[in-house]
Amino acid sequence: MASLVSDRGATSTVSQPYAWRMTVLEGANAALRFALELCALAALGYWGFRASNDTLAEWALGLGAPLAFALIWGALVAPKAPYRLQDPARLVVETAVLAAAVLALAAAGSSVLAVVFMFALAVNIGLMVLLGQRRPSGI
Numbered sequence: 001m002a003s004l005v006s007d008r009g010a011t012s013t014v015s016q017p018y019a020w021r022m023t024v025l026e027g028a029n030a031a032l033r034f035a036l037e038l039c040a041l042a043a044l045g046y047w048g049f050r051a052s053n054d055t056l057a058e059w060a061l062g063l064g065a066p067l068a069f070a071l072i073w074g075a076l077v078a079p080k081a082p083y084r085l086q087d088p089a090r091l092v093v094e095t096a097v098l099a100a101a102v103l104a105l106a107a108a109g110s111s112v113l114a115v116v117f118m119f120a121l122a123v124n125i126g127l128m129v130l131l132g133q134r135r136p137s138g139i
Helices: 016-050 055-077 089-107 111-130
Strands: 002-005 011-014
Touching: 016 055, 016 089, 016 111, 055 089, 089 111
Parallel strands: none
Antiparallel strands: 002 011
């Protein structure tokens, strides 16, 4: 049996042949999370450029919304954030900014993409809990 320790300090014991599979799955889920964060930036920019008929407002929202997301995420949520929140406060901020991306897609007329994005986020968060990448006490 191998003992795996996640970056959060959670320990799980799995048989040796399956230890690498958990590591691969954890890495894949972390990569999915990063891809979803990038998709959230793109969704907010897409909404911003479609939200107004005024060119100046389009540019302000199209660049400002993703910038606001990046500043909030980088300051409060990212793993190396200078003011990183602890759960459950971090979960609240994560949920709010990612929900803003879902709502932005819906408001821009891409309701199917909004539902797909929301489903992908739910799968990602569920896997984070199951794999020990997020402590269940934070949820």
